[in-house]
Amino acid sequence: MIDDQLRRRALGTPAARSLLLTILGEYVLPRSGDVWQETLVAALATLSYSEDAARQALSRSTREHWLRTERRGRRARMSLTVSSRRLLREGADRIYSFGEPWDWDGRWLIVVLRVPEERRSVRHQLRSRLAWAGLGSLGGGVWLTPHIEREHELALAISEESTADAKSFIAELSSLGDPKRLIAEAWDLNAVRDQYVEFINEFSRQRATTPEACFRNLTLLVHAWRRFPFLDPDLPPHLLPARWPRARAHNLFVDRRERWQAKATAYFEELEQGSSLGSQAA
Structure with a gap:
């Protein structure tokens, strides 16, 4: 079951804590699950957040049991908790499988x-x-x-x-009901369509070649996409309005993620290596 906090951060505006969740799921979860605190501060700085905002986001995430801190001298190693690993895996499964075609039995x-x-x-x-x-x-x-x-x-x-x-x-639904009228009563699909169109307009224009730009773009891409499993009821295609933009948005998400992921991950690893060198110097 997806945690309420995970949903709220997925649907929230891209504040530091919300983007931190995306960083944890996209870069920290697939590796060892722990990083230097400075790595996360630097990652948020790449997304234009101040050091104070980044440290506040980390502090609150620790209090909410998303992260665990281990002091090593004057520095801190941060790791995912057991519960946050589980929730992030559940979230990743839903985010990355969302938008795929599926069969409905009526x-x-x-x-x-x-x-x-x-x-x-x-x-x-x-x-x-x-x-x-x-x-x-x-x-x-x-x-x-x-x-x-x-x-x-x-x-x-x-x-x-x-x-x-x-x-x-x-x-x-029996013959007395009109499926499309039922859907119009139950969901505001126009609002969902507007979100997809905004996503397509934003990321179809984005280009990135350097590792830093790829990291920035990929993080914002995943952050924007992870809203849709909570916004879109994922109805069967034949019940959707004509020219429904989900498939186009999904294809764009898959394409851009494939283009940017390797360099984005390499950039995050560079931040971690830099933090590791700093720990040795300390």
Whole structure:
């Protein structure tokens, strides 16, 4: 199950803490899982964040148990915690598989959610979790998604709140219903389309040849793309509006990531090597 904090950072503006999460997932997780603190500060500096902003982001991430700090003299070695490794792997699986074609058998997962009126904060939290999981709302506590495989994930999310009463069904739409009208009621696809168009316009223009530029572009690319699994309900292609831009955006993401990844990773390793030399000098 994807953690609420991971979702919030994915959907947030590119603040230092949010971009730090992208750096951890893209560069730190695939290697040993630990780096010098100075490496992360330098990586954020490449993205135009001050040293103070970078250190504040690291401090808060440590308090939130994303990172663990080991003091080595006057310096600090930072490593992913067990829980952050798990969450980042789950996030990576969802981010990098999102946008691939998939087959649908015509069945919908329907969730009926009831929360007492006096527990409005709980109701808001659960509604957010359902929306983040790609479900659309038909009003009256009725939610649906064509991804019936998410039932277990949703059950875990809802079961955390003992005051919530939830029921789930798997069903097909009968001849009385118009699928496209149903989708228009449940999701604001125009808003999702606008996000895809913005992504395409931004990254189709980007060019990079140096390792530093590749690092900057790739980090911002992945950061922008990891919003879409939480914004786009990933509906079957035949239920989407004409000229839906997801495939074009996905192809652009794959192409640019392949172009920039090697040099971006090499740049991050150069930062780490520089930090290592600094530790020896210290």
